[in-house]
Amino acid sequence: MLTSVKNEKVKSWRKLKKKKERDMEGKFLIEGYHLIEEAIKSDWKIEEIIYQTGSDIETDWKQCTLHEVTDNVMMAITETKNPQGVLAVVHKKEINSAKISRALLIDRVQDPGNVGTMIRTADAAGFDAVILGDGTVDLYNDKVIRATQGSLFHMDIYQANLKDSIDQLQQQGVTVWSTGLSNAAYYHDLAIPDKVAIIVGNEGDGVSPEIMEQADQNVKIPIYGKAESLNVSIAAAVLMYATVKKA
Incomplete structure (x- = not known):
C-alpha cells in the first residue's frame, strides 16, 4: 500500500x-x-x-x-x-485515419466540457473521426475525458493542423462544411453529401476566417427565438445528426 x-x-x-x-x-x-x-x-x-x-x-x-x-x-x-x-x-494511441466519410473538425474550442460533449455526440452519430485543431483544449484534459463518457476510446480522435486536414479530406472526396454566417446557407436547404466533414469554432469567435475560406460550403442553423446563437456543442450535434445517412 x-x-x-x-x-x-x-x-x-x-x-x-x-x-x-x-x-x-x-x-x-x-x-x-x-x-x-x-x-x-x-x-x-x-x-x-x-x-x-x-x-x-x-x-x-x-x-x-x-x-x-x-x-x-x-x-x-x-x-x-x-x-x-x-x-x-x-x-496514448497513435491514430492514423486513412478512410473518413464523416468527421468533426474543432477549431480553437477551449471549454473542455464542450469538446468532450462533441466527441460523445460524434460517437453517437456514427462519425469516423474527430480532429482537434491548434488552440483547442487538450484531448487528455481530465474534464474532456469525463465529458466523453468513454467515447474517447471508441473512435479516432487526434490533434492536427486543420488546414492540412481539410486539404487531405477534400482530396479524398469529402465535402467540407464550415459553420459561419458569411455566405452561408441554411443546412436544411442543402443536399447531404455522401462524405462530409463539419468544422465548428471557438466559443466567442467561431471558425477562423482562413479555415472557413477552405470549406466547400458555409452553413448556418436557423434561430427562431431571440437567442443570438447556439452553444458550439449543440450546434455541432444538430449538424452531425442532420448529415447522418440512414441505412
Whole structure:
C-alpha cells in the first residue's frame, strides 16, 4: 500500500495532470469504474490501476498492475470532488485515419466540457473521426475525458493542423462544411453529401476566417427565438445528426 504523497510513484501520477508531462510520457489518467471498463473493452493499453483502500476491484482488472493507496494519496491524485476511488494510467494511441466519410473538425474550442460533449455526440452519430485543431483544449484534459463518457476510446480522435486536414479530406472526396454566417446557407436547404466533414469554432469567435475560406460550403442553423446563437456543442450535434445517412 502506498501511503505517502512523496512516494516517487505517486509523484509520477500527479505529474500526469499536466499536458507537458502527458505529452512527454505518452500517458494519461482516467478516473472512475465506467471509464476504466471502457478502456479495457476497447483494447487500450492500461499500465496500472490505482485504487483507494476499501474500493471494489473488478475481476478483469487483475490482469493489470494494481496499486492500493490510502485516502490522502487518492485525494492528491484525483481531479474530482467526489472521487470513486479508482484511477488508471493509460497509454496514448497513435491514430492514423486513412478512410473518413464523416468527421468533426474543432477549431480553437477551449471549454473542455464542450469538446468532450462533441466527441460523445460524434460517437453517437456514427462519425469516423474527430480532429482537434491548434488552440483547442487538450484531448487528455481530465474534464474532456469525463465529458466523453468513454467515447474517447471508441473512435479516432487526434490533434492536427486543420488546414492540412481539410486539404487531405477534400482530396479524398469529402465535402467540407464550415459553420459561419458569411455566405452561408441554411443546412436544411442543402443536399447531404455522401462524405462530409463539419468544422465548428471557438466559443466567442467561431471558425477562423482562413479555415472557413477552405470549406466547400458555409452553413448556418436557423434561430427562431431571440437567442443570438447556439452553444458550439449543440450546434455541432444538430449538424452531425442532420448529415447522418440512414441505412
